[in-house]
Amino acid sequence: GAVVSQHPSWVICKSGTSVKIECRSLDFQATTMFWYRQFPKQSLMLMATSNEGSKATYEQGVEKDKFLINHASLTLSTLTVTSAHPEDSSFYICSAFDRVSAYNSPLHFGNGTRLTVT
Amino acid sequence: RKEVEQDPGPFNVPEGATVAFNCTYSNSASQSFFWYRQDCRKEPKLLMSVYSSGNEDGRFTAQLNRASQYISLLIRDSKLSDSATYLCVVDHFGNEKLTFGTGTRLTIIP
Numbered sequence: 001g002a003v004v005s006q007h008p009s010w011v012i013c014k015s016g017t018s019v020k021i022e023c024r025s026l027d028f029q030a031t032t033m034f035w036y037r038q039f040p041k042q043s044l045m046l047m048a049t050s051n052e053g054s055k056a057t058y059e060q061g062v063e064k065d066k067f068l069i070n071h072a073s074l075t076l077s078t079l080t081v082t083s084a085h086p087e088d089s090s091f092y093i094c095s096a097f098d099r100v101s102a103y104n105s106p107l108h109f110g111n112g113t114r115l116t117v118t
Numbered sequence: 119r120k121e122v123e124q125d126p127g128p129f130n131v132p133e134g135a136t137v138a139f140n141c142t143y144s145n146s147a148s149q150s151f152f153w154y155r156q157d158c159r160k161e162p163k164l165l166m167s168v169y170s171s172g173n174e175d176g177r178f179t180a181q182l183n184r185a186s187q188y189i190s191l192l193i194r195d196s197k198l199s200d201s202a203t204y205l206c207v208v209d210h211f212g213n214e215k216l217t218f219g220t221g222t223r224l225t226i227i228p
Contacts, residue, residue, distance in 0.1 A: 034215070043205070043220040044162065093161050107216060109161040 003027060004096050006110025013084055013117055020080045021113045023094030029074035030096035034107070035067075038091040050077040084117040091115075121145060124206050124219035132227050135196050139222045141206030142188045150209035151182055151189045155202045156221065162205055165191075193224075201226045 003026040013019050023033055031052045036044040048069055049057040056069035068080040077096075081088055091114050095107040124141045131137045143151075151168035166173065168180040168189050179192040193200055206219035 044218045046215065049215060091159070112161045114159070
C-alpha cells in the first residue's frame with residue numbers, strides 16, 4: 001500500500017538553530033501534502049498545505065517565515081523550522097493524498113518527527 | 119463551537135465490553151468522515167471511513183447521522199490492543215484538508 005516516509009523520527013536541537021524535516025511519498029505521487037503539529041494531549045492541528053510547484057498555503061496563526069515549506073517534486077515536501085525555540089517543541093506529522101486509493105484511505109501519514117528544542 | 123468535537127475521555131472499559139464514542143461536527147456541508155486511531159507518540163492510522171449507510175468492519179461499526187451532525191464508533195468485544203486514542207476526522211470541503219477532533223482516549227482493562 002501507499003507509504004509516506006518522514007525523516008528524521010526525532011531530533012533535538014539548540015535554540016536558535018534550524019531543523020529540516022522531510023516527507024516523501026514512496027510509491028505514489030502527491031501533488032498535495034499536509035503538515036500537522038501536535039502538542040501533548042492535544043489534537044493534530046493543520047499548519048499548512050504544501051503544493052507541488054507552488055507556494056504553500058498556511059493556516060491562520062502559522063508564521064510562514066518561521067515554518068518554511070518546499071514541495072519541489074511530486075514525492076517530496078520539506079518543512080524547515082527556522083530559529084527554533086523551546087515552544088516549537090512538538091510532534092510534527094506530514095501526510096499525503098494518494099488519489100488512486102482515495103476512496104478507501106484519504107490520507108497517508110508519515111511516522112512523525114518529535115522535535116525537542118533545548 | 120469547535121468544528122469537530124469529541125469527548126476526550128478517558129474511557130476505562132473492561133476487556134470484552136462494548137464501548138461507543140460519538141463525535142459532532144459543525145459544518146452541515148461536510149463531505150467525508152473518518153475514524154483514525156492514534157497510539158501514544160505515533161502517527162494516526164485510518165481505522166475506517168464512515169459512509170452514509172453505516173459500515174461495519176469486524177468488531178467495529180461506524181454510523182453517520184447527517185441530520186444531527188454526528189458520527190459514532192462502536193467497538194464490540196473490546197481487546198486490550200484496542201487501547202488508543204480514537205480521532206474523529208472530517209473533510210469539510212472534499213479537498214483532503216482534514217479537521218481532527220481532539221480524540222477520545224480509550225483504555226481497555228484486563
